[in-house]
Amino acid sequence: MTVGRIDLHTHSDFSDGDLAPRDLVRTAARMGLVALSITDHDTLDGTDQALAAGEEFSIGVIPGVELSVDHEDGS
Numbered sequence: 001m002t003v004g005r006i007d008l009h010t011h012s013d014f015s016d017g018d019l020a021p022r023d024l025v026r027t028a029a030r031m032g033l034v035a036l037s038i039t040d041h042d043t044l045d046g047t048d049q050a051l052a053a054g055e056e057f058s059i060g061v062i063p064g065v066e067l068s069v070d071h072e073d074g075s
Contacts, residue, residue, distance in 0.1 A: 003034075004034035004035075005032060006034060006035040006036060006060075007033055007037070008037045008039070008062065008064070009039050010024060010036055010037065010038050011038070011039065011066075012038050012046045012050070013046075014043050014046040015041040015043065020049065021038055021047075022050070022056075024036075024038060024053075025038075025050055025053035026053060034060060035059060035060030038050050040065065040066065041065075041068060042066070043065065044065055047063045050063070
């Protein structure tokens with residue numbers, strides 16, 4: 001088992017982040033993270049790019065999504 005730092009809540013430019021999924025994964029690897037999850041808002045569009053980058057940069061990628069919901073009391 002690999003022990004190290006992870007980030008389970010990141011956003012790519014498919015959502016409100018600044019980096020493309022590949023660049024986000026590369027940056028996380030350079031920072032020494034062993035895994036991250038890209039949890040863009042309401043989309044999984046960057047998942048394939050992120051998973052490929054995880055293989056390329058030897059870092060675990062956990063697919064995720066942050067869902068928007070509406071409720072009578074607000075969103």
